[in-house]
Amino acid sequence: MDFGRKMYFSTLDDSMKEQGVVDTGEPLSRDLVSLSSMGVGSSYRARLEVEVKAPASAPLDSGPVAPVAPVAPVAPGAPGGAAARNRRRARRRAEVRGDVEDAEPGGCVVLIREDCRLHDNPALHTAADMHDWIVPLYVHDDDDPSPWPVRGAGLWWRHESLGFFDKSLQGLGSRIVYRKGKLLEQVMDVMLTTGAKALHFNLQLEPWHHQRDLDLEAAVVSLGLEVRTFTAMVMKFEPWEARREGPPRPRRAPLPTLTGRLPRPPEWPWSMPLAALGYGRTGGRRIPPGFRQFNEKRQAMLDTGGDPKEDDWAYEMRSFWPMGEHAAMRRLEEWLKDAAWGCYFPPGLHPRDEVGGRFRADKAWTAMLSPYLRFGDLSPRYVEWRVCQVLSHELRHLFLKRVVWRDKAYSQLYRCPDSHSVSIRPHYEQETWAGTRRQLRRWQRGETGFPLVDAAMRQLWKVGWMCNHLRHVTAQFLIEHLDLSWKDGFAWYDYTLVDTDVAINAMMWQMGGHSGIGSWNFVMHPIYAGKKVDPEGNFVRRWLPELRHLPPEYIHCPWEAPAGTRISAQVLVNGKYWQRVIEDLVAARLAHQRNVILVRKRFPQYVDKDGNEVIRLANGQVLHLDVRDDIRENDEDNITLMMTADDPRSAIRRNLGTTKGVHSGLIYEEAKKFEALYDAFDARRPQPSRTRDRAKERATRRNQFGELVAGG
Ligand SMILES: Cc1cc2nc3c(=O)[nH]c(=O)nc-3n(C[C@H](O)[C@H](O)[C@H](O)COP(=O)(O)OP(=O)(O)OC[C@H]3O[C@@H](n4cnc5c(N)ncnc54)[C@H](O)[C@@H]3O)c2cc1C
Incomplete structure (x- = not known):
């Protein structure tokens, strides 16, 4: 199926405008003012510091930014295509001439987190378009600040997601570099050993991860390197943008699937194998012994380097879920067909009538997209875009109302960061x-x-x-x-x-x-x-x-x-x-x-x-x-x-x-x-x-x- 050709009519330029990558002319303190009025300003003060410190050539996504050279529109389905190639060649020629200004972009490290996809991945798209080479980097953070770091079934999903994404990147001549350790140290190490001049990443939304992102930005910027951050995890609004009032948000076009070759670095930095991260083991690591799935035999077997296939907790998950970006898109298309037939919301029923459609336990009539959205195999903006193309107004409204609950959940957590363990009332x-x-x-x-x-x-x-x-x-x-x-x-x-x-x-x-x-x-x-x-x-x-x-x-x-x-x-x-x-x-x-x-x-x-x-x-x-x-x-x-x-x-x-x-x-x-x-x-x-x-x-x-x- 050729999603790129049929479905997109946006340009990278449009999207970058929405991402705030071009100058919006807004005052610098917008973000801080809105945050402090919500009572969370103090812990996010780093944002302003970063903005003040950042050189004019280092715009940040969620804050207002300094102007950058306009990026030429890229034909649908071909981001990082002819225009980008020409620009890279021009830069190389400029380099030979010794014109350092023109040769500025250099290499870029793209952090991979919950965005394991080639479609609608602004950090990767922009890097492919603007830089001479890219190093996609995944870091397992030993100091993950989350009180609930991903574990259990979610960790298994992440393992598969990364594996599939790695294969997609290999198809474009690139790959993921895997590292384990402190996030900042590992990012710095890769940037300094490769000589990358920029770091790109899509913003994470949990307050503790957002704070970590701000710290990372500040550290990288303080070395005179460039950081660009992007909105990619939400359909409508990021937590810090949420407002009760204001005009309705315009629909934002997703970026097309990356095709062609991704430029490789002159030399790949050291990478550990994906399996060494240990996410794919399903023997009950880190499970409290009181939990049902803690299996001493399995744990002992894993500890002694046994084969996890012997007693594989994820066996049924593996056969139940088709994994990866393509599977996610296929599932979306299947569900769109069912929904258009009336399976999600049978015609003639009131949305609250719980007799059929999406309430049926014995049918696969809901979208079943949540894990793909969670780990970024699928972009919420892409889902919105496809749903609006295919479904009637009534159906799309019913469905998108559910998807936007994700955005609401992140903004609630942002305002009540203890809500995972303390009653809000x-x-x-x-x-x-x-x-x-x-x-x-x-x-x-x-x-x-x-x-x-x-x-x-x-x-x-x-x-x-x-x-x-x-x-x-x-x-x-x-x-x-x-x-x-x-x-x-x-x-x-x-x-x-x-x-x-x-x-x-x-x-x-x-x-x-x-x-x-x-x-x-x-x-x-x-x-x-x-x-x-x-x-x-x-x-x-x-x-x-x-x-x-x-x-x-x-x-x-x-x-x-x-x-x-x-x-x-x-x-x-x-x-x-x-x-x-x-x-x-x-x-x-x-x-x-x-x-x-x-x-x-x-x-x-x-x-x-x-x-x-x-x-x-x-x-x-x-x-x-x-x-x-x-x-x-x-x-x-x-x-x-x-x-x-x-x-x-x-x-x-x-x-x-x-x-x-x-x-x-x-x-x-x-x-x-x-x-x-x-x-x-x-x-x-x-x-x-x-x-x-x-x-x-x-x-x-x-x-x-x-x-x-x-x-x-
Ligand atoms: C007690 C409880 C805990 C839940 N925990 C999670 C969780 O950890 N992760 C998670 O993704 N969902 C969670 N949900 C929400 C919801 O149950 C799942 O998102 C949904 O079942 C996913 O199936 P679907 O893709 O077929 O959903 P559909 O009904 O087809 O909805 C489409 C998409 O909308 C989003 N969505 C739907 N309902 C909600 C909701 N209530 N809140 C936020 N987003 C929603 C999901 O991304 C979902 O994929 C929880 C619900 C309950 C009642």
Whole structure:
């Protein structure tokens, strides 16, 4: 497939304008002003220092920049093509003439991080266009400042990603140089040994990595070398650019796939082999012994230099995921076809109608692009571009709204850098959790006795991924039913997801744990959700083969099956399949909710008059945050269980009654229980919250200090 020819009509020039590589004429302190107004200025002061120190020829991407010589437009599909070649030749001639000014560009080191791709890679494109030769460099940073450095499944993905990208570069006559050590030292070493004059990289978005980038820039610039940084990881905005108001962001054209030959350095610097980084080993390195996948035998075998293939944790991941940039683009094209047919969002359905499309667990109807986006095999801007070319307005809006959540997650982490380990609503740090370690282990291993939860958790373990809906189901099962902290879930996901991303993971788990900027206004029920997203039980059969002979009406509640059915299906609950970790779901939820309400009562300063919550950020900004409908009342004796996404009164829920057998009885009975609770709840409320005019409410809200506050 020729993506370059068909899909692009941007020039490198356009893109560079958007990247801020040409002079925008804006004042130097823009970045700093906006950061300090967000209360994070002090730790990022390095940005201004770098800008002040930088010579006029060293513009930086996210800050305003000094003018550089205009870059000639490059024909689509041929970046670094004829124009760049001519310019390089001209420079070489200038060098021979001794005209040093013209010969300035020299060689360039391009840092490879989460951008393992030839398409839409501004750091690499610009280097190919501007410099005589390029050294792509990957450094494993021994001093990685991240509190959650990539490990487990994510590390395996990174290994594969790098390997595939290396092969693509070799196809263009280049390669990756691998190093291990302190980032700054290794970059300096490569720059000085090769004599490179410039360093290019695409910016990372986590606050700690951003700070490391600023330090690196400062150090390189202080040696009189040039640094250029670029925006490549986000679809719309980088964390430091995020604003609540302002004109809508224009769509930015992705850069075309690099073709032709990439100029090689006169001599390649020393490189270790990729395998020596150890990312590809899947024997459980660095896994706490309490974790399920810690396998002493496997670890011992690896420690003694054994062959990891012998007992390969990533075996199923390897066969499940096609890897690399081309595979990512193919997956995007496949999904676009499905989505255009209506698989993602079936025609005639309301976007919130959770009966089909992207909510189905037994179909591959979501994009399944998250790990490719996470490790940069695929550019979010490229995804946006293709989606806008192919899908109708309604479909594209629905999908891109999801992709832009990535950008939002990074900007949330930027503003709340502790949110991976500390509740954003501070009082929830004092919540007591009744769940046990044993229950946690059963959840991690997919042994809760609730087939949908177990199948999802085993899918996660085996292939490192599950769809968004099931992430909600399993997360809420942990928090709402097992009464275990969101932090336990976060840690497990962080290790086992191939798309592991501190920013998104923290944002989502905090939402589930009631303590985030946002909060989920629904509770998933492990059996109802199963009937809805896996009506025939195919998903459960795929990942829980011990239940494969059960008929569909019992597949989501095997304990209800008559003894004869269980014997013929070879399912022995509490023998071959697990007995439920808890039996009374309603009681479990009540217990959890009491703990939540207890915290709210202990810390009334965070609870507003209307039952929502209000927090003050370090910069003095007051945030008024929504609380889930059923908790807002703060009434311990009359807790109601609002299950908005699994509302027993919904038409979908009613349709479950068409299922034959004892199962339908169970569903019906349970639905009735919730309905009675609902009715009691509604009777006490003047107005159902879901029909309230939230915009109007927000406009007149006051916090506990009596101040008028804006929405959260
Ligand atoms: C508890 C929990 C933890 C999660 N942890 C992660 C994580 O570590 N890494 C991760 O990439 N996603 C995470 N997600 C978000 C989401 O579940 C995945 O991005 C999604 O399932 C990926 O599948 P897809 O590509 O088929 O998504 P689609 O639904 O097809 O969406 C397309 C793309 O949009 C982005 N996206 C979708 N939903 C979200 C979201 N809620 N937040 C941010 N971006 C989103 C992803 O990049 C995704 O690839 C988490 C969700 C929950 C509920």
